[in-house]
Amino acid sequence: MKLLERAQKRKETAMLILEELKLLEKWNTIGQAYVVGATAYDLLVDHDIDIETFCTHPNAAEAMAILADLTSNPKVLELKYRNYLKTPFNGIYFKIQYEQMPSEIWNIDMWLFSETREGPLSRDLVSLMSDSLTNESRKYILTNKEELLKKSIVLPSIYVYEAVLDYDIQCTEEFLNWMEQQDVDIQTNWRPSK
The missing domain is CATH 3.30.460.10 (Beta Polymerase, domain 2)
Structure with a gap:
C-alpha cells in the first residue's frame, strides 16, 4: 500500500x-x-x-x-x-x-x-496546512514520519511539516541534521510560509 x-x-x-x-x-x-x-x-x-x-x-x-x-x-x-x-x-x-x-x-x-x-493553536494551522500541502509534500512528510517511527525517534510532527514545507527537506537524514538547530523546548509559532 x-x-x-x-x-x-x-x-x-x-x-x-x-x-x-x-x-x-x-x-x-x-x-x-x-x-x-x-x-x-x-x-x-x-x-x-x-x-x-x-x-x-x-x-x-x-x-x-x-x-x-x-x-x-x-x-x-x-x-x-x-x-x-x-x-x-x-x-x-x-x-x-x-x-x-x-x-x-x-x-x-x-x-x-x-x-x-x-x-x-493547532486549530489555526488546519486551513493554512490544507492550502500549503501538495501530494508531493505530503509524500515527503509521510516518508519522514514513517522513518522516524521505525527508528523510534519521537519529535513533534510540526517540525517535520516546517522542514518539508519551508526548507524543502526531503529525506530523514537531512531532517535530523536540520533538527539539531531547533529548540524543541519552546512552543513554536510556526506557520507555513507558502
Whole structure:
C-alpha cells in the first residue's frame, strides 16, 4: 500500500473511532471542538488523534463528566487529565488510550482551552496546512514520519511539516541534521510560509 493510501486508511480509522466514542459531540456540549494535527492534515502515521476545544471557562470536572461514560467502553483502556492552566500551555489536557484491536492502541490527545487563549493553536494551522500541502509534500512528510517511527525517534510532527514545507527537506537524514538547530523546548509559532 502506498504512503498516501496508508495515511487515508488511518484517517478513516481515526474518524470511525471519533464517531464511536462521540468525542466531538461530547466536547461540543461545553465548547467548540476541532480535530487538529495529523488527522486534520491527512498526515497520520502513528495511531494518534488530536482535538482542541475552546470554551468560556475551562473546567476539568465538567469535561470529565462528559467523558465519564467512556469508562464503560471495554476498548477504552485509559482516561486521564492534567491541569496545565498555570503553565505556558494554559489549558487542561485529557488523554484516552483506545484499543482498536489487540496490537493497535490509539492515543487520543485532547486540550480544553479558554476562547481567549493566546499563543500557538493547532486549530489555526488546519486551513493554512490544507492550502500549503501538495501530494508531493505530503509524500515527503509521510516518508519522514514513517522513518522516524521505525527508528523510534519521537519529535513533534510540526517540525517535520516546517522542514518539508519551508526548507524543502526531503529525506530523514537531512531532517535530523536540520533538527539539531531547533529548540524543541519552546512552543513554536510556526506557520507555513507558502
